[in-house]
Amino acid sequence: MPLSRLSVTAVRNLHPVTLLPSPRINLISGPNGSGKTSLLEAIHILGLARSFRSTRLQPVIQYQQDSCTVFGEVSQVAGGVSKIGISRNRQADYEIRINGQNARGTSELADVLPLQLINPDSFRLLEGAPKQRRQYLDWGVFHVEHRFLPAWQRLQKSLKQRNSLLRRGRIERSLLAPWEAELVASGEQIDAFRQEYLQQLKPVFESVLGELADIDGLTLSYFRGWDRERGLAEVLDSQFDRDLALGHTQAGPQRADLRLRVNGMNAAEVLSRGQQKLVVCAMKIAQGRLLSLMERQRDCVFLVDDLPSELDRHHRQALCRLLESLDCQVFISCVDADSLSECWQADTPLSMFHVEHGHIVQTE
Ligand SMILES: Nc1ncnc2c1ncn2[C@@H]1O[C@H](COP(=O)(O)OP(=O)(O)OP(=O)(O)O)[C@@H](O)[C@H]1O
Numbered sequence: 001m002p003l004s005r006l007s008v009t010a011v012r013n014l015h016p017v018t019l020l021p022s023p024r025i026n027l028i029s030g031p032n033g034s035g036k037t038s039l040l041e042a043i044h045i046l047g048l049a050r051s052f053r054s055t056r057l058q059p060v061i062q063y064q065q066d067s068c069t070v071f072g073e074v075s076q077v078a079g080g081v082s083k084i085g086i087s088r089n090r091q092a093d094y095e096i097r098i099n100g101q102n103a104r105g106t107s108e109l110a111d112v113l114p115l116q117l118i119n120p121d122s123f124r125l126l127e128g129a130p131k132q133r134r135q136y137l138d139w140g141v142f143h144v145e146h147r148f149l150p151a152w153q154r155l156q157k158s159l160k161q162r163n164s165l166l167r168r169g170r171i172e173r174s175l176l177a178p179w180e181a182e183l184v185a186s187g188e189q190i191d192a193f194r195q196e197y198l199q200q201l202k203p204v205f206e207s208v209l210g211e212l213a214d215i216d217g218l219t220l221s222y223f224r225g226w227d228r229e230r231g232l233a234e235v236l237d238s239q240f241d242r243d244l245a246l247g248h249t250q251a252g253p254q255r256a257d258l259r260l261r262v263n264g265m266n267a268a269e270v271l272s273r274g275q276q277k278l279v280v281c282a283m284k285i286a287q288g289r290l291l292s293l294m295e296r297q298r299d300c301v302f303l304v305d306d307l308p309s310e311l312d313r314h315h316r317q318a319l320c321r322l323l324e325s326l327d328c329q330v331f332i333s334c335v336d337a338d339s340l341s342e343c344w345q346a347d348t349p350l351s352m353f354h355v356e357h358g359h360i361v362q363t364e
């Protein structure tokens, strides 16, 4: 599902531009501060309605402009295109349009344009809080299991209600019962979806990592957020007094995590920076590959910001080869296009874009 057309207006320093990207590899080069990351950010906003650089969209809007807009045409598996657009003004009003209609939520965008981002912050997936790894995991589950989103919404609602009752203190246990029932039902469903997905992801991840790097003894395991031996209802019951004292729910899928270990030790504490980047790339590429395998031809778009950083020549090459082998659309930024010139097979459809002071020009 590649982007066949992309228009960007008033995003950071970028001059208004319309691009016709290659359905495969797109290389974006240019000096520091020219606007390469801003272009990837624009695509990210189109797929997720948020930036990867700041929690708010306000800083993304070009100085002296009132709003920014990104518009794209996404080729669909069944033929035809989906037209998606998003604009955001300084008053924080959003408009998301999909095929001429206002979209109800950002999950609709994500459905039309599944994105995977790899950037210099991605190592946080290993060393950051569990929330990052849950988001990673749930990206995959969301795209392959359509029952995940409603279950996740039910979980959020019941958790919020239970926590707000807990914070009131000295409450009747019966008041919690309906919310707990909902929490248990949706929580166990989410756990089952996550487990099933991981079972399929693990062998793909191992094979991708093997193609990319030589890291012995790396294991990926899943913690579901509560005791493996007991049901969630029983755990909520046994931890009730503690939950009441703390004012929130301790156990459940909201506490799930993925654990990456090397010979039993936390991967983030033993791997080098470059190795961490390779592991994160393998995790994300594995998700993309699995999506293409599971949902016929539902390919995601990869955004790889500053691909060469932290990687030696051999590993750059291995990463490019892998990205090429995916058959997905990829946008790669780098300061100097020559640093990747030897990485591509002669017959790979490659488009090159050069950015200077916010001007994007297609050079090949
Ligand atoms: N809201 C904004 N309006 C206009 N310009 C902005 C805005 N926010 C940031 N900039 C500028 O946009 C420019 C482009 O930044 P960007 O991060 O895209 O560069 P880059 O090409 O990725 O550089 P690097 O190689 O250093 O990563 C920077 O000079 C930055 O100061």
Ligand SMILES: [Mg+2]
Pocket (backbone or CB within 6 Å): 036, 037, 038, 305, 306
């Ligand atoms: Mg950059």
